[in-house]
Amino acid sequence: MTLHSLPLFVRLAGRPVILLGEGEAADAKRRLLERAGARIVGEEADASLAIVALEDEAAATAAVARLKARGVLVNAVDRPALCDFTLPAIIDRAPVIVAIGTGGVSAGLAGALRQRLEAMLPAALGRLAEALHGARADLRARWPDSGDRRRALGAALNGGPLDPLTAAPEAVAAWLGGSEAPEARRVVITLRSDDPDDLTLREARWLGQADVVSFAADVPVALLDRARADAVRVEGQPQVVEGLHVHLRR
Incomplete structure (x- = not known):
């Protein structure tokens, strides 16, 4: 499945951004x-x-064209077809x-x-x-192996003692003092x-934590896209797998 846009977080502190326009829309962007x-x-x-918040259609279109000719990436307010990026x-x-986009x-x-x-x-999510x-x-001292460390964090964050919807920041120290890394396992x-x-919450969590995802040839890409981007993907069933191995089948 092709992404409509690639989400990026850009640090703008002290950097110039062009803003064209007056009125409510321009004020909101400002x-x-x-x-x-x-x-x-x-x-x-x-x-x-650059952000173009001009109300006049012709003026906005002309401004976008001028800016793009200079190689500037443009957001044209209320004109998604003219946008290089959206806010x-x-x-x-x-x-x-957390950023939520609809492609404008x-x-x-x-x-x-x-x-x-x-x-x-x-409100305490940032402090966590x-x-x-x-x-x-x-974390590195307790679980030197990156795979063990990732699995331990995944288990703790996904409904465990560090669940981001319920855990206080102080829970991190308590968890490090007494938790163990989950054993490597295979789930189907x-x-x-x-x-x-149609995936259950538990199945979605497994996919999100998996080190290796194996799958039958007829499994659609939309389901594979629910796995971690860096998870190994293997068509068929590998014989030996370390970490959490999730196999998708019909």
Whole structure:
């Protein structure tokens, strides 16, 4: 399945971004850019990114063409066909940032999803991330093997003692003091349909944690895409596999 866009997080602090336009739409983009620390400049300035928030269709189209001719990546407000990039709805639990995009086709849908997820994600989520970051040396010492370390973290974060929806930042130290890495294992998922949404929560977690995903030839790509991007994919069934091995079959 082809991605409509590749999501990227760009650090804009102190960097110039062109903003064209006046009014409510331009003001909203200005506030967002200022929040990211960007330096807002005019059309003639040297910049890599630009936001065009002009209401007049002809003026907006002409401005986009001029900027693109200079190699500038452009977001044209309410004109998704002209956009090189779009701006998502954002949930901020710094340093955790959740971005929800629709490719510019429905800001309302992105906003509604943001509101739902905002209520789910605890205010302490960012501090949990910082606690995990601060524990990197202890994690490496406890599980020197990267595969063991990844499996231990996966088990703890997915419904375990470090579940991001329930765990306090202090839980990291307690977990490091008493947890063990889960044993390597193989699980088989018998598919009920070609729809990834028909996976159970447990099956989706297995796929998200798997080191190796093996599959029958008729398993659709949409289901394989639910696995980690760096998981090894093997058609058929490998004989010897270390770590968590998930096999997809009908």
